[in-house]
Amino acid sequence: MTAKLARALGDRHTGVGFDQLAEIRSSDRADIDLDFWNCDGSRAGACGNATRCVAKYIMDETGKDALTVRTARGVLQAARAGGIVSVNMGQPQLTWQAIPLSRDVDPDALPLPGSPAAVGMGNPHCVFFVKEVEQVDVAAEGAKYETDALFPKATNVGFVQVRARDEIRLRVWERGTGITLACGSGACAAAVAANRRGLTDRNVRIQADGGWLGVSWREDGVWLSGPTAHVYDATLTQAFLDSL
Numbered sequence: 699m700t701a702k703l704a705r706a707l708g709d710r711h712t713g714v715g716f717d718q719l720a721e722i723r724s725s726d727r728a729d730i731d732l733d734f735w736n737c738d739g740s741r742a743g744a745c746g747n748a749t750r751c752v753a754k755y756i757m758d759e760t761g762k763d764a765l766t767v768r769t770a771r772g773v774l775q776a777a778r779a780g781g782i783v784s785v786n787m788g789q790p791q792l793t794w795q796a797i798p799l800s801r802d803v804d805p806d807a808l809p810l811p812g813s814p815a816a817v818g819m820g821n822p823h824c825v826f827f828v829k830e831v832e833q834v835d836v837a838a839e840g841a842k843y844e845t846d847a848l849f850p851k852a853t854n855v856g857f858v859q860v861r862a863r864d865e866i867r868l869r870v871w872e873r874g875t876g877i878t879l880a881c882g883s884g885a886c887a888a889a890v891a892a893n894r895r896g897l898t899d900r901n902v903r904i905q906a907d908g909g910w911l912g913v914s915w916r917e918d919g920v921w922l923s924g925p926t927a928h929v930y931d932a933t934l935t936q937a938f939l940d941s942l
């Protein structure tokens with residue numbers, strides 16, 4: 699995979715179209731290595747839902763119900779039970795240096811309008827808490843804060859409406875992609891930020907635009923769970939590759 703090929707594949711008019719592309723490679727330290735690409739050709743450090751989907755794919759091939767997956771985030775544990783695939787996304791990064799932020803500020807209350815929180819999940823997240831998420835202009839607000847100077851590597855931007863101690867509504871603007879139907883690492887970041895503010899418990903159901911996810915912040919890390927679906931198989935033509 700290259701940045702040029704990722705951009706060509708990610709174009710929804712002339713390519714395949716995607717939010718993130720997952721590149722599976724052989725590994726000498728886990729069952730598989732996994733790299734992520736955004737549709738603009740940039741790299742993503744983590745992608746929770748893609749990790750779950752790839753884990754399901756490899757589990758179906760091998761007959762296993764547990765896998766290790768090495769990403770830029772480290773070696774992650776994936777497990778399947780009752781048709782639901784879960785992945786341990788690791789412990790959240792909660793210091794300004796690790797997220798990262800450009801200067802020493804309180805990650806739980808950033809000096810931005812609305813006092814959002816910042817959480818690292820292998821990639822940076824800025825989490826806004828709002829009364830009614832459906833009224834937020836996610837495209838405008840997300841694009842504005844994605845490249846704010848406070849985030850030296852840019853950031854994903856999440857908008858959270860807390861419905862109950864165990865339920866939140868989430869919409870996400872992903873860096874390098876735009877509005878997406880679901881963001882696994884964003885769901886984890888939202889759950890962590892909400893719990894640190896005392897708004898939710900450590901186990902929450904999260905409704906994204908594309909469906910429901912479960913997040914459980916445990917002693918060994920933040921577990922992301924949800925369904926998966928195999929949509930299609932495809933082969934890139936040589937003519938397409940030669941045109942790049």
